[in-house]
Amino acid sequence: MQRLLLCLIVCCLVLLSPQRKISVCRLTVGGVEYIISISQSGLVRISCADTGKTCAVFDMSAKNPQFCRTGDIDGCGDDELSICFYKTARLHNVPENRPQFYRFDGNTLHQMWMGSRLSRPFDDYDLIDIDDDGLAELVALERLQEGGHVTAVYRWQGFGFEFLYEIT
């Protein structure tokens, strides 16, 4: 009976968790273009855009990756890679979309910002230079408590993202 109950709970959790998406984006580092792809099994593959040759593969299935975005958030001339994970956080034991950022050096990924959340839960974001200053802003589609969404804009501040404004 207990085993059946456990099975039911696990099945409910699987059904309720969002299905992992397949995502692809372009990353430019050191003048070289790479293609980032996330498979349904949670593998993050980095390939050279010119040759199609795979440079690196990372198994991120444990963190449940949802989608990737790229942009130069710090103005260094190279794109950063952001991966959105659907997971719990150390201080927030509820599964949510959580944006994390990496730098790619041509061989491996280096953690840049392991963010746990933005101002509100969000469904999507992108890295867009909305004011043409050479630095990409994080533009997020956040869920309002009363229903509906609002678009919020954040700027990288060296150690995290600073909220700038909402687009109303």
Ligand SMILES: [Ca+2]
């Ligand atoms: Ca950069």
Ligand SMILES: [Ca+2]
């Ligand atoms: Ca900008």
